[in-house]
Every structure is written in C-alpha cells, then in structure tokens.
Amino acid sequence: MKQQLLRNFLDSRTEPVCAYVYDLAHLRRRAERLRQALPPQCSLFYAIKANSDAPILQALLHRTDGFEVASLGEVERVRAIDRSVPIIFGGPGKTDAELEGALQQQVMLIHIESEHQLRRLDWIARRRHQVADVLLRVNPAQLPQDAKATLRMGGEATQFGIDQAQIPAMIELALSLPGIRLKGLHLHAISNNLDAQTHLAVLTHYLTLAETWQQRYQLQFEWLNVGGGIGVNYGVDHAEPQAQFDWERFCNGLAALIATHRPGYKMIFECGRFITADCGYYLAEVTDVKTTHGKHFAILRGGSHHFRLPVSWQHDHPFTVLAREAWPYPFARPAVQDAPITLCGELCTPKDTLARDAHVARLRAGDCVAFLLAGAYGWHISHHDFLSHPHPERVYLDG
Template sequence: MEKVIELLHQRMREHRQSDRPLCAFVYDLEHLRRHAARRIDSLPPSCRLFYAVKANSSRPILEALAGIVHGFEVASLGEIEKVRAVAPDIPIIFGGPGKTREEIEGAMRHNVSLIHVESEHELHKVAHIAAARGIQMPVLLRVNLRGPLPQATLAMAGRPTQFGIDEASLPDVIRIARQYESVRIEGFHLHSISNNLDHGQHLHLIDTYLDRLTGWIEQFGLTVTCLNVGGGIGVNYADLGRQFRWNDFAARLGPLLAAKCPPGVTVVFECGRYLTASCGYYAAEVIDLKENHGKKYAVIRGGTHHFRLPASWQHSHPFRIIPREEWAYPYPRMEWTDAAISVVGQLCTPKDVLAQDVPVPRVRIGDIVLFLYAGAYGWAISHHNFLSHPHPEHLYIGEDGQAFAYGGASRAERLG
C-alpha cells in the first residue's frame, strides 16, 4: 500500500496546480501477479486456475495475469477479443447464458478451448454452427444442481435461476448431444455459488460435485476429461483480516481429489474477484462535509457511477483516510474528529452511498478517501456515464515500481 499512497500524493500535488479534485483507481500489478502465482503454485497437479475476466477486464490486468494463469474464462465476444489482443494462444473457456450466434461463431473463430452449454437450445445452436464450420466443438454442460448446496452471498444453482441445465433434464440433453458429430462432451461446468468465505464449505461443495460427476460417468457411460467447479471463492469486505483460508483449502483439496476424482479428469477453477480484488484501490477526494438530521456525510469526487460494488452488494466498503495538508483557499477548511461518517458520491440519488456510519478519527475537506479491495467488480460493473461526470484516472504500478496511466488501447502516459 505504501507505493499506492506515494503515487496518490504525487497525483495530489499535480491536481493542486489545476485545482481539480483527485479521483482515481490504482492497481498494484506486482501484488496481483504474486497473489495469483502463489495460489496456482499451491494447487494439486490435476488442477488448473483460469481468471474470470468479468471481474476486471482492463488490458494491464490481463497482461499481468497472462503469463501466470492457465487461461481465461470469458462471458462475451467482447471479452474474447480483449483476451486475444494480449494473449493470442492462451486457452479460453466461454460461459454465460444467452450466447448469440455471432458470439458462438466468434468464439470458434478465436479458437476457444471449451464452450459451456447452458441449455438444450444452446446445444443445438453450437452443434449447428460447428457443423457449418466443419469442426467438432468441445463443450462442457453447465448443470443447475438440485442441491442442497452451501450458503453464499449469491447462488446460481440449487434453486431456480437462469443459469445452466436443470439437473432433471440432463439425460435428455446428453442424448441430444450424442446425436451430433459436431460437438463433443468433455465434462461438466457446475459453478453454483459466489463469494463463499468458508473453505470447509467449499471443499464440501467440490466433494458434492465429484459425487455427481462419478454418478453421471457411470449412468451415461461418459469419458470425461474436465470438471469445471467455477469460481465462487469470496472476499470478506467486512473484515479484511479474515479472508478465505486458501492454503488450508488447497492442502485438503489434494487428498480429496486423490480419493474421489476419476482418473484423467482435470479440475478447473474460474476465479475472478478472489484474484484481483486486493490489488485495486479507489481514491476520491472529499469535496464537502455536511450534516443532515444528525447524520454526517462526506461527499467525494466520484461515487457509485465509478465504484458500484458497495451499493450493489449493500455493504459499507472498507476505506482509510489519506490526509492532505495543503489548503489554498481563503475560507475555512471544514473538518470533523472522532466522527461516524457516511461516504457518498455526487449523483442525484440517495442510493449513491459507498459506506455508512463508519467511525474515523479525523476527516477534512480535501482529504482522500481510499477504498481498499477495489480491484474487482468496481469500475467494470459501474454506470460510468450517469450524469456525465468525468471518469476517474486509471493508474497502474508495474513490476518495476514505475507507474503508468492507462486509458485506451495503449499505455498512454508514464508517471513520475
């Protein structure tokens, strides 16, 4: 974090000259690479770790991960094209409901390794397009299991959702797939929950997946090469010191797979948030302090149109105050000490809230609110152009410790 704060102080000095409030995302790429590499190194040999691009699809993030992860998981043709722009040959797996013909054709054109088939209709569509191209497309059948499944922040299976093939319909879908020469079932995709913080529950989930896989192999006489267990490993935003116990999870995963995973099956993880959240920060200058009906608000330069995650998940996102000593104006600088503040943005809606009633020792107009663990599902899911406010800067600290700004198809500006 020291490198991040140093960079922010540099940008504050530069912004002071133009009298523009600071607002920026900052990413520590060396932290990202180190974090991802350690997770991969600890996995059993039969496992592969793919990065779920939806968490953060910026080019510098993809470039940093391309030489470390085993591949990328994508959910659109646009994401496929972003990956291929930085890694022409890396394995790609393509998931998500409602794939269009254009997307499926594009996936095949870009040589994706696997397509996750989400429905009977999608199976027909993939088979028809593959036949027209004269290829046999490897697929995984995404199954919405009947449960019971562990509890997590979000559930994609074990209940009615738009994701996957109802487990009760699986026999019919497998029968249809076998009628086509243009598709080949390589295995199953069973991503069922999201943001799970309990490593023991996650092991139990994978145990459940292995039982299902073994049963289906016997029931349908399948030769399976891949079990995709999805992502779903979470980030504890409420207590940053108590995260998913990855090392304990990986240590117990090896014996579980040795005991229950069928021979020749590769287990694939698709982690997004868990890989990128901790490398990113959202920094925004306090532009006003105000009190209404006994509640204190710090209004920042920015808001949920930049960093939508807190409002989307309805939590108070963790932050710290970075003091800024300069004050160049003739009028008083407002400040609070030992106050509980709610951090809000500039949008014309009471839902533009990033944190609520958080005690701080001191906050002043002109200080910087630095949100931690902002590297995933922040900018990527936000409604950037609402009210037409300026976009934040996007700053990256490279492996050499040097910073650069990125805002387009190339590295636009070296900093410092």
C-alpha cells in the first residue's frame, strides 16, 4: 500500500490514531499470483485462523480454491460468505458438535487426528445417514535433518496427528467403517519455514510416505494435504522487511518434484500468514516520548492487547514512521532524533513492547507508527479487552 493512502487515512482522524488498515486490492492480487504460480495439480486453500474478518474472506473467495478452518465457528464464518465454497477442517480437538456441524455444513474434507476422533465421526455420520470424507493426519516419525522452522508440529512428540507407526492400522480401520470414506493423508509438520529448498525436501518426504502406503494397501488417494508452514520473515532493519520465502523458486521445484513422483492425487496447500500478512498495517499514534535510565521510549495508543504478534513470537516488529505536523499544545513537543528508541504500548506491563532499540531519524509525540506485515495473527490472537482500552478501528481499503 502506498504511504499516501495511509496518510489520507491519518488526515481524516482527529482522535489519537489506533487502527488496523487492510489493502484488499493488494490481497486479491497476491492470492491470484500465488495460486497461478502453483503447478496445475495443486490447490491453494486459505487458513482463516490467520485473519478471519469477513472482508478478508470475501476478497479471497474464488481467488483461492477454498478455506481451511479449525473450529465450527470458523466453518460458520466461511458459510456466512458463501454456502458452497470448499472447506477443509483441521484441529486436534474436534467435539461431537463440531463433527456433526461439519457434516451439516457440507465440509469437503475432515482431517482426522486420532482413532477416537475417527470412530466418533463414523458414529455421527452413520446416525445422520451420511458418509464423511476424511484425510488421516500423520505425525511422521522423522523429518529431513535441515527441516528447521519456528514451530514443529510433527517429526517429534506433539499433540498433532497420528503417530506414523499407527497409520497402517488406522488405514485398515478407516476402510472398514461404513460412515467413513478415506480420501488421503494430511501432513503438516513445520510452521513458518522461510527456505524454499527446505520445504521441497519436506514435501519429498511426504510424497514418499504417501506412495508407500498407497502401494501397500493398493489404494489411490485423491488428496494429499501438505499443510501450510510457509513463513513470513519479520526480521528487520527497522525500516524494511528482509528477504521473504522464494515462492517462484519453490513452485518451480515443486513442478519438478511432481514430474518425478507422478502422484495420482491432487495436493492441497493451506497457507494463512503467507497470504495475508503483507496486506495489513497496524497504526498507532505516539502519545508520549521520554527517556529513562538513558534509554528512549515511545508510548503508543495501542500495544500488544491489539497486536500481540511481536510479543508472542519475541521479535522486534518492522515499522515505518508517518510524520504528522499538527501539534495542538502550547508547549514543546517531546521528540527523539537520530537515536534508538523502544516502542511500547499503553498496558501496565513491561512486556507490552513491540520493537526494541530501533533507530529512528526522528520520532515525536503526535507522529504515527505503522507496523508492517500485520495482516495475519495480529488482532485475531490478541487479548482485546485487557485493561478495557478502546478497540482499534479496523479499516478495509479497496482500490
């Protein structure tokens, strides 16, 4: 989004600014670009946990192949946008009500995380005189040695998926249950990976596992869900984000991988942050600038109760300063020039810090800080009502 659009927004506000601003036109272009780069055998689903706002979902409708959800509430958010768009349903803790709701709402695929979950779904589906289409989520025994990422959901002991050693028995059970139709596998073991070559190595491992079980049981899977896990680089020089995941290189490598393995099934990618992160900005006005114990601090109208991501991931978030010349007071304007400064929110805790010791050319009370890459896991993972401060505006600009 051009800075002029953000400035136009700022100029229209008189109260201390605190807002999420989303660029929907940019989001649509990005989703289309990502989807078109994938090989034809692949589908791109949006994991709505990253940002489930209705305008975001509406912008991505028909620009992705469907939506990935992790609760019945998320199913209902999608169905409020469209009654027939494909939905795939993940998550380790699905209740009976959620499984029944998924069937009622015509969810395309349900990802099964355990034997108990599979048997409950079969029981519910038969009671409803339905058959549920499922993928078995695999927690692989190991991953390639260089598969390093911010989070690991598989390849080690976690609450996610079915232990690889149990998969043969689970396949046999799924094939025996009248309320279940086994459509394939779901493997999603790493999160926020930034390296294309590493991701290709992980997918090679996934394809090998799928081939092994297809051959052993004389099956032809329809789908292999390879998860999301493609990350966003929040590393900063406090002015511009650093290099991001090389999607073009990855898609070229993926096409070669598919040509080599020739899988008969389609592959699903369920990306969240990678799609929406750079369509959003979190704007917070500087309400005070001060110095304590020789360090400079800017206090913001906002903080981690609105934008928890930096605290949650323990990083200094990239930002830019939007200068505002209006100053209504008849006394000097607090400011810092050509110095490091720490950006803090308005909460009563020293953990409410969004960036530490960031060098600024100038930052004054009354200026506004625009945090970049705030379109995913910002508002939606934050503790909104702590201290009962007002919520930020949420603005969707289009065109």
